Amino acid sequence: MREILVIGIGPGHPDQITVQAVDALNRAQVLFVVDKGAAKSGLLEVRDEILRRHVRNHDGYRVVEIADPPRDRGAYAYADAVADWHAARADRFAEAIGTELDDDGVGAFLVWGDPALYDSTLRVIDHILAGDRVTFDFSVIxxxxxxxxLTAAHRIPLNGIGEPVHITPARRIADGLPDGVDSVVVMLDxxxxxxxxxxxxxxxxWGAYVSTRDEVLISGRLRDVAPQIARTRAELRSRHGWIMDSYLLRRPGR
Known part of the structure; x- marks a missing residue:
């Protein structure tokens, strides 16, 4: 039976990939990567460097790019729009697996960061298997x-002593931080x-392109540095054509 490896390759630095992930990369015969368009070509360069550095036999695998289907980011019904996008991804992933991977082959999807945190790959795989379009076993690395x-770059702990951490997309802090939580990580903003x-x-x-050679970090009291962060984000987006950033908000004195 086909085997699919869903491999977390870290946030960008080639050394921030686990030994387990390196072993998985060296087992894969086909690497499936999602093409997010020319605007994010910098990510492709980082991915290629990871492969050059960690795959021992560069003749032992091939890369299959899957064009990312369009997504309606302005839809009023957010959950429905995401579900439609996942379904479209499932169609493309299933077709690629069925046509590009032998019945007993090993394929891999390379996922930025960790596959369990704000990434759709595992949900898409569940969608494929539920539809019986193509069969395979899969593992998550x-x-x-x-x-x-982000916290390593700023040399700070993620949470206060004995306190929880809240990780959220930006749209959920528009009305303020959640009650009873003093450390909030904001993504997808x-x-x-x-x-x-x-x-x-x-x-x-705050950090942009963290762990890459383009990394930029800013920290301080929010009301003091917010204009600098907004200005820096605009400059970086203009320079690179895209931006990948996140930040931790913390109430002081904790």
Whole structure:
């Protein structure tokens, strides 16, 4: 039976990939990668460097690119739009697995960060298997997340002593931080939503392209550095054509 490996390859630095992930890369005969378009070509360069550095036999595998289907990011019914996008991805992934991987072959999907944190690959695989379009076994190899890379870059702990951490997409902090939580990691934020928060003593630890050669870090009291972060984000997006950033918000004195 076909085998699929879902491999977390970390947030970008070629050394931030686990030994288990390296072993998995060297088992794979076909590497399936999702093509997110020319705007994110910098990610392809990082991925290629990971393969050059860690795959021992470069004649032992081939790369199959899968064009990412379009996604309606402006849809009012957010969950429905994401479900439609996952279904479209499942169709393309299933076709690629069925046509590009032998019945007893080993294929791999390379996932930035960790496959369990804000990535759709595992849900798409469940969708494929539920539809009986192509059969395979699959395994998941954990990766270093952008959250861990962010806190390491800023040299800070993720949580206060005995306190919880909340990880959320930006749209869920538009009205403020959740009650009873003093450390909040914000991801998937196209507009730096934190700048709108009316909590002036919040601290922010922000990073863009963390763990890559383009890494930029800014930290400080939110009301003091928010304009700098917004300006820097705009400059970086203009320079690179895309931006990948996240940040930790923390109430002081904890």
């Amino acid at each position: 954990a990766g270093v997340t952008s959250v861990h890379a 196209p507009h730096f939503t934190a700048a709108q928060l009316d909590e002036p003593d919040l601290e922010v630890f």
